Amino acid sequence: MKYFLNLFAFFTCTLVFGQVSEDIIPRDAVSVFSINNVSLLKKVSMDDLVKYEFMAEVQSELFNGSTNDKTIKDLGLDFNQKLNAFFGQNEQYELSGFTFGINDKKQLFTVFDDFDKIENTQLEGVEFYRSYSNYLIIRGTSGIVIRVDPNIDQVAAIADSIWLARGLGYFWDNQSIEEDYDDEDSYYSEAEDAVEAVDSTYEIAIGADEEEIIEEDSIEGDLDSNDLLSKNYWEMRDSITFSLQEVYLRKITLEIFKDNIHLKNQxxxxxxxxxxxxxxxxxxxxxxxxxxxxxxxxxxxxxxxxxxxxxxxxxxxxxxxxxxxxxxxxxxxxxxxYGKELGSIYQKLNSTKFDKNVLKYIHKDNTGFFTYNIDLNEGYKKAFDIVIPILKDEKDPRISSNVLVAELINEFVNTEEIFKTYKGSMFGTFNGYKKVKTKRIEFLYDEETFDYEEKEVESEEDMPIFTIGFSTSRPDIPEKVLKHFGRMTSRFKNNGNYWEIEDAFLNSISAYIINKNGLFMVTNDEDLAKNHSNGYGAKAISGKVAKKAKDSKFVYGYFDWSGALEKLPREMFTSKQNKILDAMKGKTGVLELTSSKTTISNTKFKLTYDFDGSFDNSGKYLLDLVNSIYVLTK
Amino acid sequence: MKILFYALILMTLSSCIEIVDDLSINNDGSGTAKYTINLSSSKIKANSYLALDSLNGKKVPSISDIEKKIEEYKKKLENKEGISNVVFETNFTDFIFKFQCDFESVQNLQKAVKEIVASENKNLVDDEYVWLSWKDDEFSRSLPALSNDLTAKMKSDEVELLKNGSFISITRFDRPIEKQSNANAKISANRLAVMIRTNPYLLTQNTEILKNTIYLSPIKKQVKN
Structure with a gap:
């Protein structure tokens, strides 16, 4: 019998300890990004991976320099398991981290050497390590790095409550809030000091070194019993944060490692x-x-x-x-x-035909554009039918009066005409950068005295060229508004085929409004307004891309990354950035987003990035792209 | 810290910034300091940045934030010993900012600047550092130590953006200049002013670039008959 019990215990342990990385993702995780390491690493060598600048940064941030002369290969990870990054939030805390497989724990700690072991965790077979607010927890061949941050409002409420109970009044009443926020240096340095103080205290507490604990006990014995009360507000608040972190981390880890509750089985x-x-x-x-x-x-x-x-x-x-x-x-x-009710709203919202007129205003050489097709009128009616009955059951006087207002508006206001004016469908285009004329002030110096005077001269600056428009079957309504402004200010000028609003964008250049062909468009493209107010004609987009835009039910997006590179104003970038842009030339491509018809249960989207050029494989190409974006934006 | 950040934003957003540093010294050592920042050739870019909530992880100040801060500095300066007629002009249409004040001595001016910077961040101020000195017929000037700290904090990419800008330093006197020590400086035709024309990038590379000792012709003493 004992033999069978042992055998049962062995199998139970094997089952529990046989958990893989995705079995230890907390159930509070709201978003998870999971990478199948095997398939990625088949295509990208680790030696190449660690050469990327963004990887160097990740390594140094996570491991605080402990990766010197090492690579991610040296992490001791089990690349047969998935790598899962997660983030979640509830009313008590935010949590973030990642889970992974381990095949060499010794190797793992040559890199995770900033983490100190926490003893006596009372969870058999589970090892806890800590580095500041980050915890590394290992069971069997899988590990999780997790950080839990208590809700700051909750921390503040507890801190304020204790502060008040000490008879010190309301903390903020005794502070000049404005001064605290104005003087960032003193605010943060005070907070940093407090964090350091708490860190050092905490290190002693969890150091698990007997000698140190004894030492701390002897220190405590010497202190006045009121000494803890002498903590200032910020120190006390940090202590509360650390305590709550422990409480919540305990809850999460007990769920995963004791009760076997995790996102995958929930x-x-x-x-x-x-x-x-x-x-x-x-x-x-x-x-x-x-x-x-x-x-x-x-x-x-x-x-x-x-x-x-x-x-x-x-x-x-x-x-x-x-x-x-x-x-x-x-x-x-x-x-x-979607659930049934939300799905029914979206289904109605997306039950509209593509407005073919928008294609006339998208130039065939455009860099990027999107179209977005919704029927606000149908969506509004459906949402009204679903939401108002829910609100009607509420007896709160404010909600009740809001329901009444909504119902009266619905009865008295001609919503049909509102949604004829703004139907909901819209489009936008981006046509790269163009030089636009502006004015600048120049100082002219008199060589006799070096006195100077200001002179206004013509100048040029780079400006992104874009157009945004929406479908309308009541063009007379926006026209009325424009005419009103035209009477009120000389900045609104009616030029026949279009309106011009001077200095509308960034206080420097004109906006042009074209209200034609069932579209109300705003653009800073002078050429479009002056020469193509009825569309680009033969130069408009056509063929395969136009068909795809028409066929994509809800939304369509297109961005020619290589075209964008050609049109970027190089003088806006540094020489280093320009080198990267040059390196990216020849291996850039087209980004395209399409969508299916919305059903009551879902909408399907597909984002495709097609590319040509020289690269070893798509995994490496992706990393090249990520690295270029990283270097450009850092 | 904020004063640094505002300065940094102004400098980095403007590939074509023009700064005019115009100092007039009277024979008694009093004078007028004028400082002009001209961002009009980058006003689209300046407006774009002002439309952002944050830049490089830092909050971008709104126009009212900037105006409030300027008013704060104005009040602080007005209360400094030996400083008067403080004027700040802001032009958010063309992005031209002008500052002007009178001072009783260059020591008063330096002390006032140091105290204001110290009120923001004590670490930025070196009490011993002197960038303006005036003695009899000799006037020396260089770059405030604050500028060295500022440039040290800038990234190389940001420094590169300053290459297209211009920095003009003018020092004016009531009497003719006999000679001056800076090879890059130029004396006006009427010999009452010295100008050094450089760019913010070169300033970050060589903070000695503005260093100059100017020798004036002695004041003629009236001979009593």
Whole structure:
């Protein structure tokens, strides 16, 4: 019998300890990006990977210089397991981190050497390590690096409460708030001092070194019992933060490592998504984002039943995606899932035809454009039918009066005409940069005395050229508004085919308004307004791309990255940045976003990045691109 | 710290910044300091930055923030010993900013600048550092130590943006200049002013570039008959 019990215990341990990296993602994670290491590493060598500048930064930030002369290969990671990055938030805390597989723990700690072991965690087979606010937790062959940050409002509330209970009044009443925020240096240096003080205290507390604990005990014995009360406000607040971090981390780790509760076994959609044979997957639970949204916590506290009703509308609103790296493209397929009620609103909203007129105003050589097709009138009606009945049940006088106002507006205001004026469908184009004429002030010096005077001279500056427009079947309405402004100010000029508003953009250049062909457009493209107010004609976009835009039901986006590179004003970049831009030439491509027809349960999107040029494989190409963007923006 | 940040923003956003540093010294050592920053050739870029909430992780000040800060400095300067007639002019249409004040002595001017900078960040001020000195017929000037600190904090990419700008330093006197020590400087035709024309980039590379000792012709003493 004992033999069988031992055997059972062995298998149980093997099952639990056999958890892989995705089995230790906290259930509070709202978004997860999961990389299938095997498929990525088949295509990208680690030696190449660590040469990238962005990787060097990641390594130094995470491991504080401990990676000198090492590579990620030296991390001791098990590349047969997935690498999962996660982020989550609830009313108590925010959490972020990543989980991974381990095949050589000794090697792992040659790099994670800033982490100190925490003893006596009371979780058998689980090892805890800590470096400042980051924790590394290992069980078997998988590990998690996690950081938990308590909700700052909750910390402040506790700190204020203790401060008040000490008889010190309301902390902020005794402070000059303006001074505190104005003088950032003293504010932060005080906070930094407090953090350092707490860190050193904490290090002693968790040092798990007997000698040090004894030492600390003897120090405590010498202190006045009131000494803890002498902490200043910020020190006390940091202590509360650290205490709460421990409480929440304990809760999360007990769930994962004791109760075996984690995201994968709590959300079947996530579990299913992890099974996809793609190079990477992502998961974003929007319904919990709504639940956890800080801006709505007050609303939730005041109207819990109403909040629950709205939560139900958003239930099932989960975004799931696959990333695939191919030889000449990167494909990202994602599905926005909806619950029945939200789905029915989106379905109505997206039940409109593509407005072909927009194609006339997209030049065939444009760098990028998007089209967006919605029927606001239908969406409004459906949302009204779903939302108002929920609100009507609420007895709160403010909500009740708001419902009344909404119903009266709906009865008295001609919403049909409003949504004829602004139907909802719109488009935008980007045509690179052009030199635009501006004026500048120059100082002219008299050589006799070096006295100087100001003179206004013509100048040129680079300006991104764009057009934004929306469909309208009531062009007379915006025309009325424009005429009104035309009477009020000389800056609004009616030039027949278009309106010009002087110095409208950045106080320097004109905006042009074209109100024709069922479209209301705003642009800073003087050429479009003056010469093509009825569209580009034969120079307008046509063929395959135009067809794709027409066929994409909800949204279509196109961006020619190589075209954008050609049009970028080089003088705006430094020589280093220009070198990177040159290096990217020849291996750039086209980014395209398409969407399916919205059903009651989902909308499908596909983002494709096609490229040509010289590269070893698409994984390396992706990293080249990421690195270029990183260097350009850092 | 904010004074540094505002200065940094002004300098880095403007590939064509023009700065005029105009100092007039009277025979008794009093004088007028004028400082002009001209960003009009980059006003689209300046407006673009002002439209942003943050830049490089730092909050971008709004126009009202800048005006409030300028008013604050004005009040601080007005209360400094030996400083009077403080005038700040802001032109947010063309992005031209002018500052002017009178001082009783160059020591008063330096002390006032140091105290104001120290009120923002004590670490930026070296109490011993002197960048303006006036004695009899000799006037020396260089770059305030603050500028050295400022440039040391700038990234190489940001420094590169300053290459297209211009920095003009003018020093004026009531009597003729006999000679001066800076090879890059030029004396006006009427010999009452010295100008050094450089650019902010060169200033960051060589903070000695403005260093100059100017020798004036002695004041003629009236002979009593």
């Amino acid at each position: 959300d079947v959609k996530f579990a299913t998504q992890l099974q996809r044979p793609s190079d990477g997957v992502f998961y974003l639970d929007n319904s919990r984002n709504l639940h956890n949204s800080k801006g709505l916590w007050g609303f939730k506290a005041m109207f819990p039943e109403l909040f629950d009703d709205f939560k139900n509308i958003y239930s099932g609103n989960v975004l799931l995606g696959d990333i695939n790296l191919n030889e000449h493209s990167i494909d990202i397929d994602f599905v926005a899932n």
